[in-house]
Amino acid sequence: xxxxxxxSILASHGHRPSELLATLQDIQGNENWLPRxxxxxxxxxxxxxxxxxYGMATFFSSFSLKPRGKxxxxxxxxxxxxxxxxxxxxxxxxREHGIGPGETTADLRLTLETVNCVGACAMGPLAIIDxxxxxxxxxxxxxxLLKKLKG
Ligand code: FES
Numbered sequence: 745x746x747x748x749x750x751x752s753i754l755a756s757h758g759h760r761p762s763e764l765l766a767t768l769q770d771i772q773g774n775e776n777w778l779p780r781x782x783x784x785x786x787x788x789x790x791x792x793x794x795x796x797x798y799g800m801a802t803f804f805s806s807f808s809l810k811p812r813g814k815x816x817x818x819x820x821x822x823x824x825x826x827x828x829x830x831x832x833x834x835x836x837x838x839r840e841h842g843i844g845p846g847e848t849t850a851d852l853r854l855t856l857e858t859v860n861c862v863g864a865c866a867m868g869p870l871a872i873i874d875x876x877x878x879x880x881x882x883x884x885x886x887x888x889l890l891k892k893l894k895g
Pocket of ligand 1: 826
């Protein structure tokens with residue numbers, strides 16, 4: 745993220761230490777993750793210890809300290825989805841995009857994640873792509889959905 749963009753986010757929160765959480769949320773929203781350099785910039789910009797910034801960045805699971813893709817595909821590996829072929833979906837993404845669970849493509853286009861049961865077992869096997877649930881997935885359908893992603 746450019747320094748000017750970071751400065752603009754800090755300014756929009758008045759450079760107030762009490763706005764640390766909102767500041768980090770904005771950076772995560774823009775970048776899809778929190779780069780180390782950005783965290784250092786925020787600490788300096790808000791005049792708070794870097795340890796406090798990291799403390800908040802690691803406390804909330806909605807923040808990521810690892811690069812995340814523009815698109816996120818989360819495949820459910822809970823028991824009901826697993827017995828209906830969820831592993832095949834993961835293998836398809838590994839084969840077609842070269843990334844395993846927890847990894848992101850080098851071009852930062854796609855991140856693959858897995859989760860254990862999201863409470864929609866009747867839809868299994870399922871994937872959540874950019875927040876949208878897709879059930880009864882075959883590898884072909886998943887492949888089509890991922891190809892259709894923009895950018
Ligand atoms: S096991 Fe996948 S939603 Fe429950």
